[in-house]
Every structure is written in C-alpha cells, then in structure tokens.
Amino acid sequence: MNNIKVDFSIKDLENLTGIKAHTIRIWEKRYNLLSPDRSETNIRNYNLDNFQKLLNISYLNKSGLKISKIAGLSDQEIEHKVQEIASKTETEDHAINNFKMAMINFDQTLFYNTYNTLLETKTFSQIFYTVFIPLLKETGLLWQTNTITPAHEHFLCVHIKQKILVNLEKLQQQEPRPKTKTFVLFLPDHEIHDLGLLFINYKLRSKGYHTIFLGESLPMENLKDLLEFFDEITFVSYFTVYPEAENIRPYLEAFNKKLLIRENIDFLVLGAKLNEIDNTDLPKKIKTFNSIESLVKYL
Template sequence: MNNIKDRFSIKDLEHLTGIKAHTIRIWEKRYNLLEPKRTETNIRYYDLASFQKLLNVSYLNNNGYKISKIATIETQKIPQLVREIATETNIESHAINAFKLSMLNFDQALFYKTYESLNKEMTFEDIFFNIFIPLLTEIGLLWQTDTITPAHEHFISSLIRQKVLISTEKIQSKQTFKSEKTFVLYLPDNEIHELGLMFINHEILRHGYRSIFLGQSIPITSLLELKNYYEDIIFVSYFTIKPEKENLLNYLTEFDDLILKTSNTKFWVLGRMLNELDNDQLPKNVRAFSTIKALTKELEINA
C-alpha cells in the first residue's frame, strides 16, 4: 500500500502553502506556472511536483521576485535559486517548506538533512522556537482541514520528539543544579500531546533546575507522593485538549485543594485550553503562561 500523498486539490494547495486558490488559478492561467492533471473521471488535481514547485514559487515571490520573472525561469533551476536565497536570507521559511515535504512524503532522510543544515547555523532552542513551533502550528491546521492524515502528524512529531530527547540528554549528562527548586512536569488524565511539555523540560534543565518528567495522563492524586520527597516544587502542565473547558476551573480548584496547601508549592500551566479561562479565576498559587517562550523567560528571570 502506498501511503504517500501524491494528489492535491487546489484547496489542499491553499492550506499547505497559504496561497489563495484564486491566486493559484491566476498564476496557472496567466503564467503557466502549474499544470494540473485530471483523474479518469475528469477531476482536476495537482501532483507532488506541482506542490513542491508552488512552494518554491511562493518562496521566491516572498523574497522579491515578481511572478512574471519567475515564470521565465526554467523549472529545474528554480530549486537551486531557492537554495541560494535561503543560505543568505530567510532560512526559516525554506526549512519549514522542506519539513512539510518531508512529512507529506514520509521522507526521514529529508527531515534529517534539513535539520542538520539548520543545526550548523542555529542553536536547538532557536530551531524549536523559530521553526518547529510554527511548523507544528501549521500542521495542526492542516490536520483540522483534512489536508493531511494523523499518520503525517505523528510522523513529523515523532522526528521532532527524537531531536528534543537527544538535546535533553546532552544537557543532563553534564548538569549541576543551581537551587533546591524542583519542577514536576506532567499531563492530566487523557492528555497525550506531550511534545510541548518535553521542550519545557529541556528548557528547565538548560537553566540549571532539577526537573522530574512524569509524562502523559497522570491523575492529580498521584502527584501527592512527590511532596514527600521535595519541599520547593513547581508543578507544570500543558493543557492541549484536556481538561475540557467546562471542567477546567474545577480541575484547577481540585489541584489547589489537594496539592497547593503550602506557599512553596506552585502550579504553572499553559496550553490552548486556557483560552477558555479568565486569569482572574485562577487560584492564588496557579500561574498561566500564554506561550512556551513566556515560561522560558520566567526561568531566565529566576536564573
């Protein structure tokens, strides 16, 4: 069975590239930039080569090339021109496009090649903030619009997870702790989206703090045991799909009642489910962060 997605509707191209379908049609008719194919039942579609070309055309257009000029460039020379510009200017956009192609084609070699190229110019932290986070945000939208399958999302997430783990292990191998403060990271019941929490774990360790990563689907009552081992604890959790909005405030209140009875125990939370909550409703020792970067800045302030 061939799992590679090799046929795209014009709506797929719009979602994948950010270029409006109307604009794609104009580029196609006026400049012959794309050549749609047809199924046996006469339905128009675009192949993987068309998608890749559109990404490159969009990249050149965003870097100052007029569409009329791009249309005069031989098709086989366009990728080389994109690579030349990417080495001088907007490497992030080029890398995100390469990772999208890797995902759509289940191409691990392209992922590793793109990552290694980035790693020569950027720190892992910059790669995660400037490339992986925007990429994952786009992938979430692509999944919601049925442009990609869950298999695509899991493929790219798994490869990013590998890179987080490798970088985390490098930090742990030479770490010394700067204080008695301990961070305990976990996800609530039925929450399985741990990539963001894994990177927070990486950042906590990088800033010299002890971190205990518990992972997915941990009941609140299971956290009580940690208080027998550590006195100065900050619990950290990431709410992507759980708790549901109607249960969110009750969850935080229960956490406060069971865990946050002492002043040296706090709870830091982030994730899109918090968009449903007014910060004024938060218990005293619960603090919400809008982004991973905001939480990281707090670590830097306390460093």
C-alpha cells in the same frame, strides 16, 4: 519510495502552501505556472511535482520576487533561486517547506538533512522556537482540515521528539544547582501531546534546575506523592486538548485545593485550551502563559 501522497486538490495546496485557491487559479491562467490534471467534471488534481513547485514559488514570492519574474524561470531555475536565497538569508520558511515535504512523503532522510543544515547556523533552541513551533501549528491546522492524516502528524512529532530527547540526554549527567527547587512536569488525564512539555523540561535542565518528567495522562491524585519527597515544588503542565473547556476551571481549583497546600508550591500552566476560559481570576498560586518562550523567560 512507497505509499506516498501523490494527489492533491486545490484546497490541499491552499492549506499546505498558504496561497489562496483563487490566487493559484489566476497564476495558472495568467502565467501557466502549474499544469494540473482534470477530472471528467473539470476538478483540478495536482501531483507531487506541482506541490513542490508551488512551495518554491511561495517561498520566492515571500522573499520579494514578483510572480511575473518567477513565471519566466524554468523549474530548474526556480529550484536554484530557492537554494541561492536560502543560503544567503534566514532559512526558516525554506526549512518549514522542506519539513512539510518530508512529512507528506514520510521522508526521514529529508527531515534529518534539513535539521542538520539548520544546525550549521542555529542552536537547538532557536530551531525549536523559529521552525518547529510554527511548523507544528501549521501541521495542526492541516490535520484539522483533513489535508494530512494522523500518520503524517505522528511522523513529524516523533522525529521532533527524538531531537528533543537527544539534546536532553546531553544534560542528564549534569548535577542540578544546589538548593534549587524541583520542577514536576506532567500532562493531565487523557492529554498525550507532550512535545511542548518535553522542550520545557530541556530548557529547565539547561538552566540547572532539578526536574522530574512524569509525562502523559497523569491523574491529579498521583501527584500527591511528590509532596512527601520535596519541599519546594513547581508543577508544570500543558493543556493542548484536555481538560475540556468546561472542566478547565474545576480542574485548576481542585489542583489548588489538593496540591498547592504549602507556601513553596506553585503551578505553571500553558496551552491552547487556556484560550477557552477567563484566566484573570485564577487562584494566586496558579500562573498561566501564552507561549513556551514566555514561560521559559519567567523562570
């Protein structure tokens, strides 16, 4: 396997595993759990084996094993113990760790094997809620702290998107319920993060609703055409990076004025950018949500 990330700082390990750098140093000194190389200036440098071992140690520690007991196990015994616990309990943490390894190494086989193992006990929706959403949140933080590159994030997002599309394709041949409203899903100008919106589209289709998925970076003006085709419309959007904070309220007010012009048209919106405004006094036909799950339950 070529061009994989093989060197990690102690800060990288902290970001990737959630274990504080101070704790990692103590574990090294007291239990000799990791063996980093050191630069001429005594800066620790960890290899891929150190990273994978620390992920396993973190998993076992979260599962209730004391660090002193883990320290007494060989590397092979640690891996065996991880597999043993993961096979008997909920596997979310272990799966997230495997997906991180797959992302770091651009390892498609590990991604698919981990996903297929999850499918043995979980539905696709359960995997998305309990594994993919926490994983994507962690990945966003890793990108912000320069622990991973945009290429790593794109690798992960593309493969998750493929799974959404595969499951969505299974629903495409089903006719929507008669006399149902139409959901129009879109992202505002410059917004390209469509994973959450794609999953909402999947959930809407699974409930039998008629949906139109318009995708990334759509100017508001282009949505007016939909008003001529459908009587009852619910617009759905996801604000992850855009609009910028100072433009969110003007955007929503303009949306209300230009598009929510009939009684049977409304707008559902969610996303991290909404945390940057006071959304308690928005136009009454605009409803905000703090998670995908809360929006889906509302429908």
